Amino acid sequence: MDIAVLDKLRAVVGPANVLSDVDLAPYVVEGRTPEAALFPGSVDEVRAVVEIAAGADVPIVPWGGGTAAAVGTPAPRAGLVLGLRRLAQLLEHEPGDLTATVEAGMTMATLQSALRARGQWLSLDPPDPEQATIGGVIAANASGPRRHLYGTARDLLIGVTVVTGDGVVVRGGGKVVKNVAGYDLPKLFVGSHGTLGVIVSVTVKLRPLPDDERLVAVVFDRSKDAGAAARAVMGSDLIPNALELVDAEASRALGLDSAVGPGGCALIVGFDGVGEQVEWQCGELGRITAPLGGRAVRPLPEEAWTRLASAARDAFDPPAAVMRLIVLPAAVTEAIEHGASAARQRGLRSAWSCHAGVGVITAALASSGALPEPGPIASVLHDWRALARAAGGHATLDWAPLAVKSAVPVWDDAGAAGRIMQRLKASLDPHNVLNPGRFVAGI
Amino acid sequence: MLGRGAVLSDPEELLVYESDGLTLFRALADFVVFPTSAEHVSAIVKLANREGLPFVARGAGTGLSGGCLPAEGGIVISLMRMNRILEIDYENQVAVVEPGLVNLHLSWAVGQRGYYYAPDPSSQQACTIGGNIANNSGGPHTLKYGVTTNHVLGLEVVMPDGDIVWLGGKTRESFGYDLAGVFVGSEGTFGVATKVCVRILKKPQAVKTILAVFERVDQASAAVSAIIARGLVPAAVEMIDQLTIAAVEDAFGCGYPRDAAAALLAELDGLAVGMDAQVARIVEACRDSGAREVRTARDETERQLLWKGRKSAFGAYGRVSPAYMVMDGVIPRTKLPYVLSRVNEIVAGHGLRVGNVFHAGDGNLHPNILYDPRKPGEEARVVEAGAEIMRLCAEVGGSISGEHGIGLEKADFMPFIFSAADLEFMHRLKRAFNPTGRCNPGKIFPTRKSCGEAGPVAYRPHPIEEKGLAQRF
Numbered sequence: 001m002d003i004a005v006l007d008k009l010r011a012v013v014g015p016a017n018v019l020s021d022v023d024l025a026p027y028v029v030e031g032r033t034p035e036a037a038l039f040p041g042s043v044d045e046v047r048a049v050v051e052i053a054a055g056a057d058v059p060i061v062p063w064g065g066g067t068a069a070a071v072g073t074p075a076p077r078a079g080l081v082l083g084l085r086r087l088a089q090l091l092e093h094e095p096g097d098l099t100a101t102v103e104a105g106m107t108m109a110t111l112q113s114a115l116r117a118r119g120q121w122l123s124l125d126p127p128d129p130e131q132a133t134i135g136g137v138i139a140a141n142a143s144g145p146r147r148h149l150y151g152t153a154r155d156l157l158i159g160v161t162v163v164t165g166d167g168v169v170v171r172g173g174g175k176v177v178k179n180v181a182g183y184d185l186p187k188l189f190v191g192s193h194g195t196l197g198v199i200v201s202v203t204v205k206l207r208p209l210p211d212d213e214r215l216v217a218v219v220f221d222r223s224k225d226a227g228a229a230a231r232a233v234m235g236s237d238l239i240p241n242a243l244e245l246v247d248a249e250a251s252r253a254l255g256l257d258s259a260v261g262p263g264g265c266a267l268i269v270g271f272d273g274v275g276e277q278v279e280w281q282c283g284e285l286g287r288i289t290a291p292l293g294g295r296a297v298r299p300l301p302e303e304a305w306t307r308l309a310s311a312a313r314d315a316f317d318p319p320a321a322v323m324r325l326i327v328l329p330a331a332v333t334e335a336i337e338h339g340a341s342a343a344r345q346r347g348l349r350s351a352w353s354c355h356a357g358v359g360v361i362t363a364a365l366a367s368s369g370a371l372p373e374p375g376p377i378a379s380v381l382h383d384w385r386a387l388a389r390a391a392g393g394h395a396t397l398d399w400a401p402l403a404v405k406s407a408v409p410v411w412d413d414a415g416a417a418g419r420i421m422q423r424l425k426a427s428l429d430p431h432n433v434l435n436p437g438r439f440v441a442g443i
Numbered sequence: 444m445l446g447r448g449a450v451l452s453d454p455e456e457l458l459v460y461e462s463d464g465l466t467l468f469r470a471l472a473d474f475v476v477f478p479t480s481a482e483h484v485s486a487i488v489k490l491a492n493r494e495g496l497p498f499v500a501r502g503a504g505t506g507l508s509g510g511c512l513p514a515e516g517g518i519v520i521s522l523m524r525m526n527r528i529l530e531i532d533y534e535n536q537v538a539v540v541e542p543g544l545v546n547l548h549l550s551w552a553v554g555q556r557g558y559y560y561a562p563d564p565s566s567q568q569a570c571t572i573g574g575n576i577a578n579n580s581g582g583p584h585t586l587k588y589g590v591t592t593n594h595v596l597g598l599e600v601v602m603p604d605g606d607i608v609w610l611g612g613k614t615r616e617s618f619g620y621d622l623a624g625v626f627v628g629s630e631g632t633f634g635v636a637t638k639v640c641v642r643i644l645k646k647p648q649a650v651k652t653i654l655a656v657f658e659r660v661d662q663a664s665a666a667v668s669a670i671i672a673r674g675l676v677p678a679a680v681e682m683i684d685q686l687t688i689a690a691v692e693d694a695f696g697c698g699y700p701r702d703a704a705a706a707l708l709a710e711l712d713g714l715a716v717g718m719d720a721q722v723a724r725i726v727e728a729c730r731d732s733g734a735r736e737v738r739t740a741r742d743e744t745e746r747q748l749l750w751k752g753r754k755s756a757f758g759a760y761g762r763v764s765p766a767y768m769v770m771d772g773v774i775p776r777t778k779l780p781y782v783l784s785r786v787n788e789i790v791a792g793h794g795l796r797v798g799n800v801f802h803a804g805d806g807n808l809h810p811n812i813l814y815d816p817r818k819p820g821e822e823a824r825v826v827e828a829g830a831e832i833m834r835l836c837a838e839v840g841g842s843i844s845g846e847h848g849i850g851l852e853k854a855d856f857m858p859f860i861f862s863a864a865d866l867e868f869m870h871r872l873k874r875a876f877n878p879t880g881r882c883n884p885g886k887i888f889p890t891r892k893s894c895g896e897a898g899p900v901a902y903r904p905h906p907i908e909e910k911g912l913a914q915r916f
Contacts, residue, residue, distance in 0.1 A: 096671055098776070152616070169864065175775065175841075176805075176841050180590075180846055182849065182866075183628070184579070184625055187592070187621045187625050187627075188620060190621055190624070191619075208671070210674075234536070237645070273713075277717040280716040326616045328532075328537075330534040330535050359614055392614065393614050414619045417622055420602070421619050423875040423876075424622075427871045443619075
């Protein structure tokens, strides 16, 4: 980057808030070192930074906790990391309104503990809550097991303030839980991966903390039976807040590997509510699953919730690749069985976990030796994507080394909708400065 | 193109389509067409583009903001003949329907198997799923279950250039920008939905409905906050004020005490286990807030009667006033006591009366300003009072519409809550979908010049209201 541009940026945020050269190690993504990383301390500074960078044609990479920084097509140019960590205040929390307005850089863990102190929570439980920021979670549309009942960021985000690629502050939605005035801009930013605006603050809907919550596991010898049990739970009167299937490999992360044999599967179910509701539902779960081959209902410790969110990913250290497959809920076990078998045929182990009730599967592939060969890995990933598509769904390559990414597109083909997305990007970020080249349809 | 009997062009027939449920605004189309397929809609839209005609989709016409009016003439595309349920997939809890399907008919179709479609606008006996999508419609039970957008997974859309495109699909998650998410609530300005994938939910095991009666409105407002503070998320919390109670009792006799200043109707649903404990918490919250009487419906008949009082409130205003104008605004729940008293002051200051019946749990107000259109100047005062109420909602951090949409009615109020930059960004979004602006022109954005013939005229009841098919919300 031009020295004069860097100097201008230093003048805006202060030299202490600009990193360059060796200090940039934590911001290296896929071997690319950003041209600088800077940390504005106010919305106005964000605005000024975007204006300067856009004027100098330097791509801007909005950065929260960095947990999803490697998601996406490899960047054509590393650009400027715009970190939001100094914008981390809880701006408003009125418990009686069940809403909160928070700056984008606050971590999920900090936000949740502030809300918990007043008897409430944001019903969004993505992995890595200590690092992931609320702005990043929304930009990456990250979620966790409780989405089964409480939905994802799109269901919880009611207002958003962004700085556009023109350096203009734009607010969408509002601070009230019900609002149809104007277009639903919050939806636009969920999962947009920083390509339409730098999210600087958000307003979210909250829920009261439940009296009681419990996570339990029922182990099956065959994944087919576990899938049937998941469907039986969905068709029952039970109201679980999580409904997960975890195969033998992924169950290691939960300490269930001794119970789940090869080819077996654990059905993991969460319940919340008043105490007697949780108790009754755990009992019912046993009655529903036993005839289908489920063994006894066993409670899991509190920390299993966070491990569950990344169980497949954490099965191998490190994995050779991680893919998310979206299928219809009733098709999950078939997808898992076929996917695991596709990996075995190439001599690779795989780990599978899924949000069974919503049809969102995470699959991780183990590296076969010291140096993973991209060939077989890419072949398996192609197979996985093909089977997701055959089931009416799609797949995203969440993580893989560059060599694999060059053989397997990160994003699925968005078809005609992709062309609308391109028009949208061209209209909203006409100079193409916000995280260019990393998103769907070449955006 | 469409066959016989699918095009209206006779001015007298076109009159039927000159307004929606908000009869203050009227605009006449050049043609009204009745397609039966996405291919039809696409051909109509391409024709409109060739001829340089604007076009707008229309469902049952129960909207309350003039959103489906042909503000600049052109073609009204009625979707009432595209009303089939194409697929019900119970295992995946999703239904694929055409946009002209009446909202309630979906719940009827899946009801026998123990499912329902959650968004329940009061006009649900008449309004269509397509219209619900345009307005992102709500209803009493959105407090717990969310509004239309939370239940739409994907749509087949005829774009403003005539292309047929799927946004999202049957799966619970799509990828790329959430095009289905921004399409819902775009008030027909992004294209015409021709197929819709919606979630269907399991009916809850148990439902309890509670009526709490208050001597003062501020006590009822406080009870709303008290319920929330006790960690409960009821399925619905509705408030009905004295004027409305009296009108309802005169008309239907639903068992509301006529001397009460306000009543709250709260509903809990979910598991049968633990229900009594939660009901007890609501009762306690209401009593602590000063309720004079709290009772729980003993059976389904009593429950239905209580809901009838709520749902027929709008019809009952006919007993106390020749006309009324329904407002729709949202405020933070904690501002209820202040805003309700200010609303009463504002309306009284214009020499008018107001009845309030609304979704208190969401903070979604529906002040209904009563007036007599035959009295000169009264209608103008209603419009002025309405604008002041909207400004008040904006001032306390709220919104100018919770579920009725902006349409023609509130386009000029948009600057109350959005800056010029916000509106410019929205306009850029619109251009990405609708670059020529021919798809439902003149809506949402504050510009008077594009409203054409549309302008305030005297109130008259919507035909479906007269037939008792639906109520205003």
